[in-house]
Amino acid sequence: MPSTGPAILPQHVAIIMDGNGRWAKQRGLPRLEGHRRGVETVRTVVDAARAIGIRYITLYAFSVENWSRPSDEVSGLMGLLDFFLKRELSNLIKNRVRLRTIGRTGELPANVQRELARVIEATKDFPDWNLVLALNYGSRTEVADAARAYAVAVANGKEKLEDNSWETFSRYLDTADLPEPDLLIRTSGEHRVSNFMLLQCAYSEMVFTPTLWPDFGQADLQSAVDEYGRRERRYGLTTEQIKAGAK
Numbered sequence: 001m002p003s004t005g006p007a008i009l010p011q012h013v014a015i016i017m018d019g020n021g022r023w024a025k026q027r028g029l030p031r032l033e034g035h036r037r038g039v040e041t042v043r044t045v046v047d048a049a050r051a052i053g054i055r056y057i058t059l060y061a062f063s064v065e066n067w068s069r070p071s072d073e074v075s076g077l078m079g080l081l082d083f084f085l086k087r088e089l090s091n092l093i094k095n096r097v098r099l100r101t102i103g104r105t106g107e108l109p110a111n112v113q114r115e116l117a118r119v120i121e122a123t124k125d126f127p128d129w130n131l132v133l134a135l136n137y138g139s140r141t142e143v144a145d146a147a148r149a150y151a152v153a154v155a156n157g158k159e160k161l162e163d164n165s166w167e168t169f170s171r172y173l174d175t176a177d178l179p180e181p182d183l184l185i186r187t188s189g190e191h192r193v194s195n196f197m198l199l200q201c202a203y204s205e206m207v208f209t210p211t212l213w214p215d216f217g218q219a220d221l222q223s224a225v226d227e228y229g230r231r232e233r234r235y236g237l238t239t240e241q242i243k244a245g246a247k
């Protein structure tokens with residue numbers, strides 16, 4: 001558990017990027033145009049995160065539920081993902097940003113899987129900055145997959161059933177190598193977490209902004225980080241305990 005007390009700079013910010021469709025609708029444009037603008041925001045936010053000093057940024061780019069959208073929107077999103085990976089490779093290398101993923105990426109189209117593998121391999125040794133894309137991700141499937149992997153490990157004698165604890169079990173989640181998000185942001189005025197990192201966000205501070213994702217920029221990220229800085233993280237303790245320096 002990270003230390004208690006006043007929150008300073010979040011190490012890990014997770015974002016539910018919402019509002020692309022409404023942004024497009026307000027302008028009489030097709031939904032995909034909103035997603036296209038959303039991709040530009042992704043680049044802006046990754047750059048802004050580095051400028052602010054946020055080491056991990058996780059973006060909810062495609063949920064397990066998103067497959068149920070109209071098929072042209074799904075294929076449009078996959079096309080944008082492919083485009084983003086091709087375009088951003090040199091930029092990620094230049095800025096020494098490591099790309100990682102969470103979610104069932106093995107179910108994504110083959111071309112997207114190929115591009116992902118290429119970018120992940122090319123950036124795997126960068127230690128400082130991390131962009132995590134949640135792709136074909138949902139907390140419930142992640143937990144079901146982890147429970148299965150954990151059961152297999154117990155059956156193989158790799159884990160002992162009596163050692164079950166959050167520390168042990170969380171090693172089977174997609175996020176095993178990532179710190180828990182300190183701050184969760186959702187854009188577009190919705191106040192839900194929608195099956196996103198439900199266990200990992202157990203103690204995350206949450207900031208909801210009415211700004212639609214295509215309009216979100218460095219100032220909005222900074223303002224969420226400033227809001228985070230005004231929060232007190234207590235992890236179940238009292239303010240008095242924290243003031244007294246309890247860990």
Ligand code: FPP
Nearest residue numbers: 017018019020021022038039061080081084
């Ligand atoms: C939510 O907006 C957004 C998504 C379901 C997809 C997010 C995808 C991108 C920003 C582009 C692809 C990402 C990368 C990393 C290349 P919505 O469509 O639900 O908006 P609405 O609620 O206004 O309809």
